[in-house]
Amino acid sequence: MTTRTGALESAKDRSQLHQKQMIAGHFERLARAREDGRKVVYTFVPGNLTELIGALDMLPVLPEINALQSGMRGRSGGYILEAEKAGHSEDVCTYVKCDIGMLRGGNIGPTGTKLPEPDVLLLSYTGCFTFMKWFELLREQYKCPVVMLHVPYQADGRITPEMRGYVVEQLRDKVVPALESIAGRKLDHDELARRLTLSARAEDDLVAVWESARQRPSPIDGYFGGVYYIGPIFSAFRGTEEAVEYYRELRAEVEARIAAGEGPMSPDGPLGPERYRLVVEGPPNWTSFNDFWRMFSREGAVVVASTYTRVGGLYDNGFRHDAQHPLESLADYCLGCYTNLSLPARVALLERYIRDYQADGFVINSVKSCNSFSAGQLLMLRELEKRTGVPGAFIESDLVDPRYFGKSNIENRIQSYLQMLEARRQGGYS
């Protein structure tokens, strides 16, 4: 089903509307958390321990999700200025500044309801040094405890038994006891196992959705559309019946499109003929998200795979949460997030996507304020071009700072790139 939600809004699939309702419902639960007597855990998307938090009947708040939601709703610019007034430099991650600005403005969440203060900051550190500094700032503000889960970086591109053991040990000896103490209850291991089983079911369907992009035309956009698909599983819903239902419905929606030979939805409605198949590296710009998407969709470009949609969990390499080995699988999940991969591992994954999804090209959106993610991307571009013979494009924008989205410049680059792909496809000029 396609729904047009208003003349100025973009067209949406039923699943997109469904996930919006789910996210809105979560913010409502957060708004009632205190009166419902539920404890609140602030944590990050990469390496989130949602099943564990849920099993302890606590609610997660994900600051990056708040920031990107504020970006999409046109509020991030003001929040960033507020944070800069408080002394945060122009070069600080704009997710952080957006969050700090929101906090200084009363911590009113993206849906307009006040967010509860955290009872604990659960810092699972997966590849982003800024996460640590971010929670140091929040700790100063909220005077609440920080529980740290140190996840070793996959420097050699693989998870060793020692790395896994190190994370499991922290989970067992530090993280679980600390969370139990704050939650005021012991962890119900059966409940954790139940949730992990539900996670794996949703993950199966999500992977089927990702892999549907092998079809021609691709029934999904694995980047712009993909960020809607990851909404539930990257935020508060992994390990819930709601997530299982959502991904079942999403998969059915995608399979129906395959059967009908249809392409994905775009902001202007169903995508026209598929002209270019692309792989994308790097997060999207959120402040001009639909404009950015249209730069591709209006040219008939569809993203068949992206790495950003793997930052909160990389499932298409075979990993699934495992109720039989709960802490080990949580450890593997954290270790395997895309943000925790080395540059060679990232290049290898992108190379695989380019080949498996028969991409015509790949685009790197380099984000100004995210040094940990953007460093080395030009090198990645050259290496990928060398390995695959597929040309890459390099564009620059930002996560949620509207000052760093130069629409005409970015559009110019994208159009140039797509016309270049077309010229190369023709084998030269007449």
Next chain:
Amino acid sequence: MKCVVGIDLGSTTTKAVLMDERGGILGQGITNSRSNYEVACAVAHEEAVLAARRSLLERAIESLEGPGAAGAKAIRARLFDALRLELYLEELGELEDSVARHVAGPAVRALRDVLEPAAHQVLGEMRRTAPDLFLGGAPRKSDFFRDVAAAGFMAGAERVSANGKVPFDRLVGLFDRAILDVEVRFRRPAFAPLLRRALGRVAPENGSQGGSARARIESALREAADREIEEVAFVGTGYGRQALPFPREAVKSEILCHGRGAHDSFPDTRTVLDIGGQDTKAIQVDEHGVVTSFQMNDRCAAGCGRYLGYIADELNLGLHELGPLAMQARRMVRVNSTCTVFAGAELRDRLALGQNRADILAGLHRAMMLRAMSLLARSGGITNAFTFTGGVCKNPMATKILEDLVRENYEGGITLHTHADSIYMGARGAALFALDDLRAGRPGILPNFGRAAAQPAEDPPCGRADPSVRQHGQDVDD
């Protein structure tokens, strides 16, 4: 004759190229980009048509034989200088009218008695000295009426205000307002009458060079003026290409057009650097001229053509004067900033410290080209041969420093190509895409510039539309 048109609507200048069916350049036109992009396109296009007629005439004169042929060929170069003079005088007439309108306006009421005669004197002097400017053998400094007229007006204003009675700033202010009117007017210069006036200057009927040479030129002129120019396809490109009145399929990326134009000019080109008004592009092309990789500046136009424009303004110089002045440097002052505003501040600081203008300018040029080198490195480096295009390529210091930097940073054997018409490379590439359409039999989709740039009734275009220019295909305005 059939031809195609490429238009490059840049942030600073708009260029048009008319290309014949074999890919030869028939005519080129350039104008300052205005707030009204359609007018800019129309003006550049009309200039290109005029240049095409000139080119046809040149070919006709070249092929003359028999009585008067040698005489006609002998005065050919001077004839075209005289043509430029006539074009200048036509625009000067518009400037005079515009100044007269502004001087009659309320903004200068209190000073009218002083400014009106002073402006009249300055403009009269410009008209009197114009023949020397174009026929006196002086090197051509700029393609733009604005630049030539501004230099003349400034010099005249300095002279008439030297007595202290005429306020220099207010007099120049009149020019600044009036030139805007001239620039946004679309005109269709009528080739034959202009050329006849030019011919009257260099070969008067009763003069010693008249007679058969003049008659032969007049005959060639009729042939060139009457020859039908059938425009069968257009392609547009450039920063403002989305504003072009072209359908989507007739708009191409400037990256592709610059790459292709440069490759067409120098087929061994593999790396292209284009520095335009507000963007710098580093482009890699393959043996067919197809782009394989590119980088361009983002979010900031530091180190682009506007940087030089700003510096020129700071020094009260014409843009075209910067490079030659910098070439006189005895040493290179180290300038750290490529930020246009900071560079301006650094320039003022260094001037205040007594450093030599040419030396500072040399440093500024180097800072700018270092930024371009960084972009080139990010695009994949420089591969032989290397072609430099864009407006900044006309600056001799920029080219010299680029050569030095290539030598310093790359192994020997890199050939640097520059082209006298480097500024037209984007339009040339666009014309080549239009030629593809023509050769492939795709229907030409043509805009109607004349209508798009229609003038108010009280301000009709000077001259009449060239009736022998036909635009074929679907008219997108219909």
